Amino acid sequence: DQQVKQNSPSLSVQEGRISILNCDYTNSMFDYFLWYKKYPAEGPTFLISISSIKDKNEDGRFTVFLNKSAKHLSLHIVPSQPGDSAVYFCAASEETSGSRLTFGEGTQLTVNP
Amino acid sequence: DAGITQSPRHKVTETGTPVTLRCHQTENHRYMYWYRQDPGHGLRLIHYSYGVKDTDKGEVSDGYSVSRSKTEDFLLTLESATSSQTSVYFCAIRKTEQETQYFGPGTRLLVL
Numbered sequence: 001d002q003q004v005k006q007n008s009p010s011l012s013v014q015e016g017r018i019s020i021l022n023c024d025y026t027n028s029m030f031d032y033f034l035w036y037k038k039y040p041a042e043g044p045t046f047l048i049s050i051s052s053i054k055d056k057n058e059d060g061r062f063t064v065f066l067n068k069s070a071k072h073l074s075l076h077i078v079p080s081q082p083g084d085s086a087v088y089f090c091a092a093s094e095e096t097s098g099s100r101l102t103f104g105e106g107t108q109l110t111v112n113p
Numbered sequence: 114d115a116g117i118t119q120s121p122r123h124k125v126t127e128t129g130t131p132v133t134l135r136c137h138q139t140e141n142h143r144y145m146y147w148y149r150q151d152p153g154h155g156l157r158l159i160h161y162s163y164g165v166k167d168t169d170k171g172e173v174s175d176g177y178s179v180s181r182s183k184t185e186d187f188l189l190t191l192e193s194a195t196s197s198q199t200s201v202y203f204c205a206i207r208k209t210e211q212e213t214q215y216f217g218p219g220t221r222l223l224v225l
Contacts, residue, residue, distance in 0.1 A: 004155075006155075032212045034212070034213060034214075036216075041219075042218060042219070043117075043203055043216035043218045043219050044156070044203070045216070046213050046214075046215060049212065049213060089156065091156075093212055099144070099207060099212050099214075100146075100171065101146075101156075101158065101214055102158075103155035103156040103157070104155050105153055105154060105155045106155050
């Protein structure tokens with residue numbers, strides 16, 4: 001029972017263009033969502049998050065959108081840079097579970113120069 | 114960087130042997146977590162701790178035990194390692210009053 005799903009294992013974009021990574025969830029009790037970036041041989045690095053009371057959060061080149069009715073969130077990276085090439089994980093938590101995170105499978109983003 | 118270290122960083126062991134992985138933090142955060150990462154599964158929670166001697170199971174806890182005798186250390190033990198426990202293990206901390214977890218560099222474990 002995969003409660004958080006990232007249906008695209010990989011995504012390739014050109015430098016300077018927009019990267020859009022998608023994530024779907026099934027548990028309506030999730031109230032906080034996060035995106036992590038992971039380089040090979042390193043731990044995941046926190047990127048950006050959003051509470052369920054919001055529908056958008058922006059931090060520099062990164063914007064996360066949340067559509068609660070569709071149980072869908074997306075991460076937009078504009079403009080994409082070669083250094084953004086990494087695996088991106090979305091994660092979700094519910095406060096009543098002690099903030100345990102449930103992760104998606106990850107999407108490998110490749111930004112081509 | 115939340116001051117998290119993991120040891121060892123790499124380990125090769127044989128089936129049936131006990132293995133202990135250590136997570137150490139320098140900032141006295143209350144919450145600590147152990148995850149494993151496998152292809153096609155993302156990260157999955159093994160066990161977590163919400164204080165000294167206070168631990169609970171995650172979604173993939175079978176075959177694993179944990180201990181937390183002091184705030185800064187969270188130990189993950191494989192009592193009798195199996196090949197299915199070959200994985201990359203990540204420790205994480207969560208700062209109180211925040212939802213965000215911060216991860217250590219990981220331990221790559223190979224069980225032959």
